[in-house]
Amino acid sequence: MKKFIGIYIIKNKITNKFYVGHSIDINKRFNAHKSYLQRGIHHSIYLQRSWNKYGEHNFEFLILKLCKSESESIKLEQFYIDNYRDYLYNTADSASFGGDLLSNNPNKEKIIKRRILAQKESLMKMSPEEKIDKFSRSGIKNGMYGKAHSKKTKSIISDINKGRAPINKGKTLEESFGTTRSKEIKQHLSNLAKNRTGDKNPFYGRHHSDETKVRLKNSMKGRKPVNSRKVMINDIVYESLADAARNLNVVPATILYRIKSKNYPKYEYYDI
Incomplete structure (x- = not known):
């Protein structure tokens, strides 16, 4: 599908209030907004409340203007934020943040918990094959290949993961994956280790600086090895x-x- 750069609105057909945003891929952003709204976890509390009250059928997703660059779309979104504040569902005052920030939402903790629950429910419904297809994408097949998360995205991911424990925490490989699969995993890890010895190891011939040693030492203070026994x-x-x-x-x-x-x-x- 062709990518469109520009600004868009999510408009309430009853009240004429709208949410304005910019994106380098508007259709993809529309799908993300719909998904969050349908699950009740959208970062704009005002848009979410209106969506819940009037129903999905009373909202329309419209491309307001196509732009040549992201910087142009940001400036245009800022114009609407500055001049149409009384008609907006947006909670942020700056378009530079890419719209609303989860951290500005008064229901931030509640939204994070609901997103975590939605993610868990989605994973539970997936077959092992679907999980592999969705998550085991390396190299150019990975959507993040050659890219890096922004500080804003890292902050949101950090907030979502705070307090979360891995689903296999405290479990053996056998308990998590079964006897057959655990043997395959152990063999795979063993093979990887064998192929990373000597000059095949990226750290071969190198040494940690004194500063790095101190940092590593401090990070390990107070931590107990998971395999230690009283x-x-x-x-x-x-x-x-x-x-x-x-x-x-x-x-x-x-x-x-x-x-x-x-x-x-x-x-x-x-x-x-």
């Missing part, structure tokens, strides 16, 4: 082998040896 020694529980070793002034290998040895019955893993 241990109990002489009825005292420690968070891990390393934690016990630090407190007892020995090396972790000594703690591990004593746990496995029959000569140290007071050394054991503490699994609740």
Whole structure:
């Protein structure tokens, strides 16, 4: 489908109020707006409320003017925002943000939760083949190939993902994918690792700077490895082998040896 650069409006045929926006692909933007409105998660609370009240059939999506560049469309949208404020559903005062920002919406948290729920429901309805077709697109097949997210987009993605835990968190590969699939994944990861040794590794022959080492060290402070196990020694529980070793002034290998040895019955893993 041909891409159209310009400004567009989403107009209420009953009240004549409208939402104005710009895009380098207006048809694609129309589809996105419709999807959000139909699911009740549009970033413009005023447009969403009006859509819910009057119904989809009382709104029309119109291309207002085609432009030669995105910068031209931004200037034109700004003109409408400045001169037609009383007739707009827009909440942002600047067209430079690409329309409304989720962060400006008074129902921001509610919208984020509803978007997360909608995404989960959509994923649950997809077959494994559909998921692969939708998400496993590498190279030029990927819509983001050669592109980068803007700071605004990164901020929105960050807001959406805050508080979300991976669906496989705390689960083994077998629990998440089944025995057969987990074996395939392990083999695939093993093959990848074998092909990234020596001079095949992008970091081969290179070293982290002192600044990077400090940053990595600070980022790891307070983080517990996902595979660490608590241990109990002489009825005292420690968070891990390393934690016990630090407190007892020995090396972790000594703690591990004593746990496995029959000569140290007071050394054991503490699994609740």
